[in-house]
Amino acid sequence: xxPLLAQVKITDRNGAGQNCVQQDGFCPGWIKDxxxxxxxxxxxxxxxxxxxxVAGFLIAFALAMLAHRRRWLVAPITGATGxxxxxxxxxxxxxxxxxxxxxxxxxxxxxxxxxxLVIFRNIMAGLDNVPEAxxxxxxxxxxxxxxxxxxxxxxxxxxxxxxxxRVATTTTVxxxxxxxxxxxxxxxxxxxxxxxxxxxxxxxxxxxxxxxxVLDLLLLLAERLALPWRRVAR
Amino acid sequence: MDPDTAQAxxxxxxxxxxxxxxxxxxxxxxxxxxxxxADLSLEVAAxxxxxxxxxxxxxxxxxxxxxxxxxxxxxxxxxxxxxxxxDRKPSELRREIGYAIQQIGLFPHQTIAExxxxxxxxxxxxxxRIAERVDELMDLIGLEKAMAKRYPGQLSGGQxxxxxxxxxxxxxxPLMLMDEPFGAIDPINRERLQNEFLRLQGEIxxxxxxxxxxxxxxxxxxxxxxxxxxxxxxAQYATPxxxxxxxxxxxxEDFVGADRALKRLALQRVRDIxxxxxxxxxxxxxxxxxxxxxxxxxxxxxxxxxxxxxxVSWLGDGDLxxxxxxxxxxxxxxxxxxxVLRDALADLLQGKVMYGVVTDHGGRVxxxxxxxxxxxxxxxxxxxxxxxxxxxxxRLA
Ligand SMILES: Nc1ncnc2c1ncn2[C@@H]1O[C@H](COP(=O)(O)OP(=O)(O)OP(=O)(O)O)[C@@H](O)[C@H]1O
Ligand SMILES: [Mg+2]
Numbered sequence: 232x233x234p235l236l237a238q239v240k241i242t243d244r245n246g247a248g249q250n251c252v253q254q255d256g257f258c259p260g261w262i263k264d265x266x267x268x269x270x271x272x273x274x275x276x277x278x279x280x281x282x283x284x285v286a287g288f289l290i291a292f293a294l295a296m297l298a299h300r301r302r303w304l305v306a307p308i309t310g311a312t313g314x315x316x317x318x319x320x321x322x323x324x325x326x327x328x329x330x331x332x333x334x335x336x337x338x339x340x341x342x343x344x345x346x347x348l349v350i351f352r353n354i355m356a357g358l359d360n361v362p363e364a365x366x367x368x369x370x371x372x373x374x375x376x377x378x379x380x381x382x383x384x385x386x387x388x389x390x391x392x393x394x395x396x397r398v399a400t401t402t403t404v405x406x407x408x409x410x411x412x413x414x415x416x417x418x419x420x421x422x423x424x425x426x427x428x429x430x431x432x433x434x435x436x437x438x439x440x441x442x443x444x445v446l447d448l449l450l451l452l453a454e455r456l457a458l459p460w461r462r463v464a465r
Numbered sequence: 466m467d468p469d470t471a472q473a474x475x476x477x478x479x480x481x482x483x484x485x486x487x488x489x490x491x492x493x494x495x496x497x498x499x500x501x502x503a504d505l506s507l508e509v510a511a512x513x514x515x516x517x518x519x520x521x522x523x524x525x526x527x528x529x530x531x532x533x534x535x536x537x538x539x540x541x542x543x544x545x546x547x548x549x550x551x552d553r554k555p556s557e558l559r560r561e562i563g564y565a566i567q568q569i570g571l572f573p574h575q576t577i578a579e580x581x582x583x584x585x586x587x588x589x590x591x592x593x594r595i596a597e598r599v600d601e602l603m604d605l606i607g608l609e610k611a612m613a614k615r616y617p618g619q620l621s622g623g624q625x626x627x628x629x630x631x632x633x634x635x636x637x638x639p640l641m642l643m644d645e646p647f648g649a650i651d652p653i654n655r656e657r658l659q660n661e662f663l664r665l666q667g668e669i670x671x672x673x674x675x676x677x678x679x680x681x682x683x684x685x686x687x688x689x690x691x692x693x694x695x696x697x698x699x700a701q702y703a704t705p706x707x708x709x710x711x712x713x714x715x716x717x718e719d720f721v722g723a724d725r726a727l728k729r730l731a732l733q734r735v736r737d738i739x740x741x742x743x744x745x746x747x748x749x750x751x752x753x754x755x756x757x758x759x760x761x762x763x764x765x766x767x768x769x770x771x772x773x774x775x776x777v778s779w780l781g782d783g784d785l786x787x788x789x790x791x792x793x794x795x796x797x798x799x800x801x802x803x804x805v806l807r808d809a810l811a812d813l814l815q816g817k818v819m820y821g822v823v824t825d826h827g828g829r830v831x832x833x834x835x836x837x838x839x840x841x842x843x844x845x846x847x848x849x850x851x852x853x854x855x856x857x858x859x860r861l862a
Contacts (some may be wrong), residue, residue: 368570371535371642372584372632373560386574460574460616 287346338415353395357388
């Protein structure tokens with residue numbers, strides 16, 4: 232598959248700093264001229280990340296709600312999502328390709344599968360760490376189990392849930408660099424096409440790090456805004 | 466419980482306090498041979514504080530939590546206002562019963578106002594009525610309005626306890642359950658909260674089941690005290706005075722403590738006993754008159770007061786010379802009408818004096834308290850009187 236992909240795009244090496252480019256060096260001028268070529272892969276990378284984190288969150292959340300009242304489900308769910316987490320991505324793509332085909336969807340499914348474990352575990356930890364006294368008071372004052380969940384347990388679990396989503400997001404930005412193997416595009420594609428060209432490698436690397444940092448910062452900011460009680464001295 | 470009628474009565478309309486009855490309650494926790502409660506029957510009159518007290522693990526918390534169905538009894542019945550609660554829907558029953566626990570369990574993610582509004586919100590009160598009620602309760606527990614927007618993490622331990630009590634009172638429940646509500650704070654603040662709560666109870670007159678393991682707190686807070694022993698067995702159910710005067714058996718006697726005679730002093734305020742009249746004199750009074758007054762009391766001293774009848778100094782033989790009484794500066798030990806006898810006695814002993822000047826709220830002389838009066842109270846005359854010891858809430862009135 233790889234040689235085939237490598238032919239997808241022949242990097243245009245004309246332009247500023249001819250010499251630098253011919254030596255596969257780090258050429259700011261070249262980067263400035265070609266940065267536009269990276270926009271589409273970057274956007275695709277962002278889409279891959281957002282879609283698989285959101286999907287991963289929704290599935291993990293549903294699993295956590297099931298397991299919250301049925302504790303015996305925790306072990307099997309952790310086990311199953313743990314297995315998904317450890318399958319090498321190449322193997323997972325290999326399994327998925329015959330079923331879902333080459334493309335965005337396959338990439339998303341694989342990345343989503345990787346997210347489940349960390350998000351599920353954090354939701355469960357967040358719910359488990361809600362102070363017993365708060366739950367007892369809530370029940371004792373007449374909240375139904377659903378009201379306790381919605382009004383007390385989930386709000387108090389948010390910090391740990393967000394922490395899980397942040398780890399998942401950062402990890403996914405990194406893993407999504409492999410999604411091109413499944414034909415899902417992303418920043419891995421320009422990277423693999425010219426792995427020896429420092430300017431290319433650095434550009435992709437910096438964009439990945441920036442993307443991860445920006446998404447992480449956004450999540451942090453959203454958490455701060457949504458949880459005023461976390462800002463007060465405790 | 467129709468919100469509309471309650472609305473017409475205003476946000477704080479005091480509902481009738483409820484009666485409570487436990488009938489032959491047995492509670493066996495799964496997996497343990499001994500029942501936590503073997504066979505407990507108990508009646509609490511409307512508007513009374515019933516304190517459950519006893520050694521750790523005797524079943525106090527279990528007994529209390531049966532009342533709002535946080536724990537289901539193995540057998541037996543519980544009646545609130547004469548009606549069994551066993552077939553009530555737990556969440557609905559609990560909204561009618563105030564609930565405060567030692568760990569408080571405030572919701573850290575909600576403001577103080579939101580915390581207090583928990584039960585009214587569950588009952589579907591409208592916004593305005595909830596806001597009014599929260600205001601009123603903040604007032605009642607002595608927290609500034611500005612605190613309403615804060616989070617529990619920003620309050621001191623004592624303030625959190627107060628909020629916990631306010632939250633339990635929010636929907637004006639006719640019955641309250643309180644499990645060591647002042648257990649987690651330092652003795653000074655605890656004393657203050659107890660006094661505040663008794664004062665509050667003087668106004669609201671709820672029926673209250675109050676759990677503690679501290680016999681002193683029980684004596685202070687209880688209209689009636691249920692002393693439990695292991696297995697939830699009722700050792701004695703009596704007023705604090707009865708308990709101190711006539712412990713039912715050795716267990717109760719031990720639990721109440723060897724100093725139960727002294728504990729009786731905590732049941733009475735200075736204002737409750739007969740004080741001596743103070744031999745007061747003012748600057749400019751004839752000395753002969755002052756001497757006559759001093760001689761008329763066992764004290765042998767006259768008490769110099771200012772124009773507002775506030776005590777200034779004792780005047781002894783050596784001070785009463787010449788024609789007219791002149792100004793003197795001197796020390797004297799003061800106690801207040803509202804002090805409990807125990808504290809007043811401690812003050813006298815501390816000051817190494819036989820007599821203390823009793824003052825009222827304005828600092829004016831109300832009489833003289835002597836160590837003799839207190840020991841007389843301890844010795845005899847009291848046996849008949851102590852049964853009439855006022856209810857806890859009245860002791861503070
Ligand atoms: N959930 C439970 N499961 C099993 N046993 C329990 C449970 N809760 C309480 N017990 C047992 O029942 C007995 C009474 O407990 P309870 O909590 O009512 O005591 P308590 O008088 O409130 O004690 P403390 O003063 O320590 O709070 C104890 O022996 C305790 O170990
Ligand atoms: Mg207890």
